[in-house]
Every structure is written in C-alpha cells, then in structure tokens.
Amino acid sequence: MSGAGQPLWRRRSRAAELLRWLGWLLLVLLFVVCWTLMTQEQIWEFVWDAPTQAADLFSRMVPPRWSYMDSLWLPLWDTLNIATLGTLLALLIAVPVAFLAARNTTPSLLLVRPVALFIIVASRSVNALIWALLLVTILGPGLLAGVIAIALRSVGFIGKLLYEAIEEIDTRQVEAVRATGAGPAQVLDYGIVPQILPAFAGIAVFRWDINIRESTVLGLVGAGGIGLQLKASVDVLAWPQVTLIFIVILATVIASEWLSARVRRALI
Amino acid sequence: MPPTVSPTTAGSLRLVGLTKRYRTGDQALSDVTLEVPPGQVLGLIGPSGAGKSTLIRCINRLVEPSAGRVFLDETEITALHAGGLRRARRRMGMIFQEYALVERLTVMENVLSGRLGYVSFWRSLFRRFPPRDIENAFRLLERVGLTEHADKRADALSGGQRQRVGIARALAQEPELLLVDEPTASLDPKTSRQIMRLIREVCAERGLAAIVNIHDVALAQQFMMRIVGLRAGRVVYDGPPEGLTPAVLTEIYGEEDWGPLKPAQTDEEADDAAGIPDDQDIARAL
Numbered sequence: 001m002s003g004a005g006q007p008l009w010r011r012r013s014r015a016a017e018l019l020r021w022l023g024w025l026l027l028v029l030l031f032v033v034c035w036t037l038m039t040q041e042q043i044w045e046f047v048w049d050a051p052t053q054a055a056d057l058f059s060r061m062v063p064p065r066w067s068y069m070d071s072l073w074l075p076l077w078d079t080l081n082i083a084t085l086g087t088l089l090a091l092l093i094a095v096p097v098a099f100l101a102a103r104n105t106t107p108s109l110l111l112v113r114p115v116a117l118f119i120i121v122a123s124r125s126v127n128a129l130i131w132a133l134l135l136v137t138i139l140g141p142g143l144l145a146g147v148i149a150i151a152l153r154s155v156g157f158i159g160k161l162l163y164e165a166i167e168e169i170d171t172r173q174v175e176a177v178r179a180t181g182a183g184p185a186q187v188l189d190y191g192i193v194p195q196i197l198p199a200f201a202g203i204a205v206f207r208w209d210i211n212i213r214e215s216t217v218l219g220l221v222g223a224g225g226i227g228l229q230l231k232a233s234v235d236v237l238a239w240p241q242v243t244l245i246f247i248v249i250l251a252t253v254i255a256s257e258w259l260s261a262r263v264r265r266a267l268i
Numbered sequence: 269m270p271p272t273v274s275p276t277t278a279g280s281l282r283l284v285g286l287t288k289r290y291r292t293g294d295q296a297l298s299d300v301t302l303e304v305p306p307g308q309v310l311g312l313i314g315p316s317g318a319g320k321s322t323l324i325r326c327i328n329r330l331v332e333p334s335a336g337r338v339f340l341d342e343t344e345i346t347a348l349h350a351g352g353l354r355r356a357r358r359r360m361g362m363i364f365q366e367y368a369l370v371e372r373l374t375v376m377e378n379v380l381s382g383r384l385g386y387v388s389f390w391r392s393l394f395r396r397f398p399p400r401d402i403e404n405a406f407r408l409l410e411r412v413g414l415t416e417h418a419d420k421r422a423d424a425l426s427g428g429q430r431q432r433v434g435i436a437r438a439l440a441q442e443p444e445l446l447l448v449d450e451p452t453a454s455l456d457p458k459t460s461r462q463i464m465r466l467i468r469e470v471c472a473e474r475g476l477a478a479i480v481n482i483h484d485v486a487l488a489q490q491f492m493m494r495i496v497g498l499r500a501g502r503v504v505y506d507g508p509p510e511g512l513t514p515a516v517l518t519e520i521y522g523e524e525d526w527g528p529l530k531p532a533q534t535d536e537e538a539d540d541a542a543g544i545p546d547d548q549d550i551a552r553a554l
Contacts, residue, residue: 175330176368176434180441181357181385186392190381194372 057239064247065240072229072248078143079225079252082218083211086150091204094155098162105166105192120163123156128214132223141222149223150211158207165199166192201267209260216249278341279306279359279444279477281327286336288322288501296322298501300336306444309471309478311492311509313485315521319501320481321365324447327479328360329353340445358385361438363467365450365481367430369422369437376418378433379405382440401440408436412466428459432466439470446471446478453483460484464491485512 012020099105101116132149139145169192177191219227226245233241281304288297296319304310312320325331327338329345338345345356361382369378383401384392391397397405409415412432417425422433431451438446448467452460464480468491471478482488488495489509497505497512497520505516514526 170371172364172366172368173370176362176364176437177370177381177384179328179330179357179360179362179447180382180437181354182381182392183354183384183389185389186384189389189393190370190373190377190384194370197372 061239061243063240064243065238066244068241068244069248072226072245075219075224075226075229076248076252078146079215079219079227080212082143082146082150082215082223082225083208085147086215087154087204087208087211089147089151090154090158090207093151094158094162095200097155097159098166099188101159101163102166104169104171105188116159116163120156120159123152123154124160125156126153128153128211129217129221132218133221136222141224143224146215146218146223146225149218150215153214154207154211157210158203161203162196162200165196165203169195198267202264205260205263205267209256212256213253216252279475280304280341281445281477281479282339283323283327284337284339286323286326286338287334288319288326288331289334296501297326297333297336300498300501300503302496302503302506304445304477304479306477307471307475308493309468309480309491310494310496311488312479312481312496312498313483313488313520314498316483318498320498321449322501323498324362324449324479324481327447328357328362354385358441359443360445360447361441361443361476363431363434363438363446363448363451365453367422367427367434369430369433371423372421374419374421375409375414375425375433376405378422379408379436379440382437385441405436405440408439411439411470412436427455428463431455431463435463435466435470439474443476446476446480448478448480450481450483452487460487461490467491485517488512 097116097119100107100112101120103109103113106113106116128149131152132145135145135149139148173195174187174191177187182190215225215227217227217230219225219229220231222228226249230242230245233239233245281302283300283302286297286300286302289295300319300323312323314320322331326333327345329338329348333346336346340356340359343356345353348356370381373381377395380395380397380401383397383405387397387401406415406418409418412435414425414429414432414436417429422430425433434451446467451467452463455463464487467478467480470476480488480492482492489512492509495505495507495509495512496503497516499520504519505511517526518524
C-alpha cells in the first residue's frame with residue numbers, strides 16, 4: 001500500500017521514536033541508581049522486623065481511651081478557632097494584596113506589583129508549621145502564634161488565586177462601567193467585584209478547609225490546639241490517647257470537607 | 269474662535285484629524301474628520317480592522333487618540349482631565365457588541381449603573397440610588413419591554429433582551445449622544461432588526477445623535493440616515509444610504525460580487541423600509 005504513492009503517515013519520525021525510547025531507558029536507570037543510593041544505609045533487619053513492630057504498636061493503641069475525650073473538647077475548639085480566625089485575618093491582608101498584584105488593577109506595574117508578588121511568594125514559600133515555630137519563639141506558645149501562623153501562610157495562597165481570578169475577568173464589562181462616567185472605586189464595585197465574587201468565596205472556603213487540617217498539627221510546636229495534646233500523649237507513650245486524637249482529627253477534617261463542599265456548591 | 273454651534277441644540281459631535289496608532293504599530297485611524305449634527309443617526313461601516321471600534325472608543329476616550337481633537341458641543345473632550353472626562357462620559361451613552369452587561373448583577377442594577385457618574389461612591393455601593401433615578405429606570409425598562417425582568421440576573425436573559433438592557437443602561441445616563449458598537453453582532457436577523465429599530469426610535473424620541481458601527485450593509489441601509497465608510501482607518505465614503513453602489517462597496521471592502529443590493533428584498537423588509545414604524549411594529553419590537 002505504500003508503494004502506490006499512498007502517503008505514509010507517522011506521528012513521529014524513526015529518529016524521534018528512538019530518542020523517546022532512549023529517554024524512557026534513562027529514566028528507569030535514574031530510578032534504579034537513586035534507589036540504591038537511598039537504601040544503602042538502611043538497616044534491613046529493622047525493615048524485616050517492621051510487621052512485628054507495627055502489630056505491637058497497634059496492639060498498644062487499641063482500644064482508644066474514650067474517657068480522654070473530656071480533655072479534648074477545649075483543644076478541638078481552639079483548633080477550629082485558629083483555622084477560622086487565621087483565615088479571616090489572611091483574607092483581610094490578601095484581598096488588597098491581590099488587587100495590587102493583578103496586572104489589570106495594580107496602580108503601578110513597575111513599583112507596586114513586584115512588592116505585592118513578593119509578599120505572596122514569601123508567604124507561600126514557608127510552611128505554616130515553620131511560621132508557627134518562629135512565632136512561638138517570638139510571641140511565646142499559645143493560640144495567638146497559631147492564628148498568625150495560619151494567616152501568614154494563607155495570605156500567599158489566597159492572594160495568588162485571587163489575583164489570577166482578577167486578571168481573568170471580562171474586560172468589556174469593566175469598559176462598559178467606565179463608559180458611564182463612573183469613578184475608579186465605582187468601576188471596582190460594579191465592574192470587577194461581581195465578576196470575582198464566586199472565585200473569592202470558593203477560595204476562602206477552600207483555604208479554611210485546608211487550615212483546619214494545618215491547625216491540627218500546629219500544637220506540635222506549641223502553637224495551641226489539639227496538636228498540643230497529641231505531642232503530650234506521644235511523649236508519655238500514651239498510645240490509646242493518640243488513637244483517640246487521630247480519630248477526632250479525622251472526624252473534624254471530614255466534617256470540614258463536607259461543609260466546604262456544600263458551601264462551594266451553593267455559591268456557583 | 270470656537271466653532272459656531274447653535275446653543276439650543278445639544279449633542280453635536282465634531283472630530284478633527286482624529287488619529288490612532290497603537291503601540292503595536294497598527295495604524296487604526298488616520299486623520300478622520302467628521303461632523304455629526306444633533307439628532308443624526310450615522311452608520312459606520314467597513315471591513316473588520318478598519319478602525320470602526322477604535323473610532324467610537326476614541327470619542328469617549330476608552331481608547332486614547334494619538335492625535336486630533338474631539339468636540340461634543342463646545343467641550344473639547346480630548347483636552348479633559350480625569351474628572352472632566354468622567355463628567356463628559358455621562359453625556360455619551362454607549363451600547364456594546366455582546367451587550368457588556370455586568371452578568372452577575374440584576375437587570376435593575378445594570379440599568380442603574382448608567383447613573384454611576386451622577387451618584388456618590390457610597391450611594392452606589394449600598395445601591396441607594398435617588399428615587400428619581402429608580403423611577404426613571406423603571407420607565408426605561410417599560411420602554412424596552414423588560415419591566416417584569418427587573419430583578420433577574422442579567423445572565424438569565426436572552427441575547428435580544430440583554431441588548432435591551434444595554435440600551436436602557438445607556439439611556440439612563442440621559443445622554444446627548446449614543447455610541448453604538450456592533451449592537452447586533454450576535455443576534456439573529458429578526459432580533460437584529462428589532463434592536464436597530466428600537467435604537468432609531470429612542471434616538472427620534474429624545475433627539476439623540478448616534479454613531480452606529482454595523483457589519484451588515486443591508487441593516488445599515490435600512491436604518492441609518494447617513495453612512496460613513498471606513499477603510500484602513502480612513503473615511504472613503506460619506507453620504508446617504510442610497511449611495512452605496514457596488515462600486516462604493518468595492519471601494520470600502522475590496523473586490524467582491526455584491527449581487528443585488530436593494531434593501532427591500534422581502535415583503536417584511538419592504539414594510540420596514542417604507543418609513544416610520546406604526547404602533548404594531550413597536551409592539552412587536554418589544
């Protein structure tokens with residue numbers, strides 16, 4: 001069939017095909033090399049022993065110590081407050097930062113926008129746990145450090161998603177509002193805000209959901225919440241309490257996930 | 269000396285040597301000089317990229333002209349600074365291609381947004397418009413036949429209905445001039461005619477001048493008092509709709525077989541072309 005002048009179609013040329021195979025081969029080799037390097041200091045006796053160890057730990061973890069729940073309610077409430085207040089504080093900072101960072105709303109592309117972008121990147125590059133570690137040193141242990149840690153981490157997340165939403169708005173709607181003789185603040189209120197409101201609500205709820213999860217571990221470094229109890233229980237090898245804390249965290253995360261999904265669906 | 273314009277009539281527009289070159293190097297307008305007397309409805313035709321949209325946007329300075337001057341009555345719009353420009357924009361209602369309504373706001377909010385140049389930020393933020401504006405907005409919605417849709421969101425309406433909201437928004441400004449950019453670009457032929465007729469009628473009712481960009485030559489011939497043909501940013505035709513002969517169309521758009529060009533092709537169109545629409549026509553248009 002190729003002889004009769006029928007054009008022979010091939011997605012890639014023979015050379016390209018060969019190159020692709022070579023690429024895959026190199027990738028597999030790389031994996032093998034890395035694996036050997038990673039495991040050369042592994043003491044394999046411990047690994048072979050792992051199932052026994054795990055079974056042993058598990059046997060000490062069950063049944064959970066349900067009576068410990070009485071002393072978990074308050075830390076749990078603290079955890080929820082850290083997440084919620086932290087998200088609110090983050091929104092207060094992130095909304096203006098997003099407007100300063102978005103190409104189409106920033107007052108100055110050369111001066112203001114880079115500063116706003118830097119705030120966003122700086123906030124995003126540090127994990128909430130590390131923010132908490134720093135803040136516990138500065139502010140002392142407690143809820144306040146947790147709230148601020150969550151807020152600092154969330155500013156970048158909310159700011160980035162929000163400024164991207166602002167940059168994607170329909171410019172004709174903005175133009176139409178400007179054409180009526182509206183001032184800049186009115187253009188913002190009528191032309192831009194209605195367009196980003198659904199994205200804004202979605203982002204806020206999504207971040208709150210993430211912050212619930214993050215705030216459960218902040219106590220590990222002393223920033224308040226249920227993580228404090230977790231660390232205390234692990235330190236004294238009170239495994240049945242640890243199990244209960246895991247269950248409580250899991251239940252909280254599931255509940256917050258369900259709630260945020262409901263809210264997001266209602267907004268769209 | 270300022271130009272002699274009769275002081276009793278408002279809304280006369282004068283463009284002098286209007287030129288626009290975009291930063292990309294595209295020469296959108298070259299030395300356009302044009303005068304639109306009060307009450308005249310002028311159709312701007314020309315191929316895509318001829319500068320029709322740029323011309324309209326240079327008038328209210330959504331696009332900054334590179335050179336040339338724009339006068340609305342005695343006001344030199346091209347000489348105004350931010351505050352003065354905003355006040356001048358109130359006098360020019362704009363109607364857009366694809367409507368450009370704020371989709372997530374209600375019909376009423378969209379119409380009232382035509383008053384933004386007149387009310388303070390705080391009033392507009394809390395949607396506390398003066399009662400006179402609200403009354404007027406209801407009258408306009410009645411005029412364009414959308415009274416019962418006032419509280420619907422703009423994105424719940426059909427294309428023709430949305431453009432009626434766009435017209436009501438422009439009229440809410442109580443303008444002296446309408447700038448109309450491809451008002452029927454995404455509408456079917458029947459709805460297009462209804463919208464064009466509505467624009468003609470409101471212009472006649474209020475003595476408004478209008479500049480209307482149109483893609484569709486037949487539509488321009490049917491509804492416009494005067495036609496200006498633009499090609500590559502220059503005026504190549506300025507005259508009555510009847511003057512659009514195949515030779516002129518070739519001058520504007522380039523070589524093509526233009527076929528029969530008489531606007532009255534069908535009975536319905538012949539009716540429409542015959543003159544002033546009667547009450548029944550208006551009722552149908554609404």
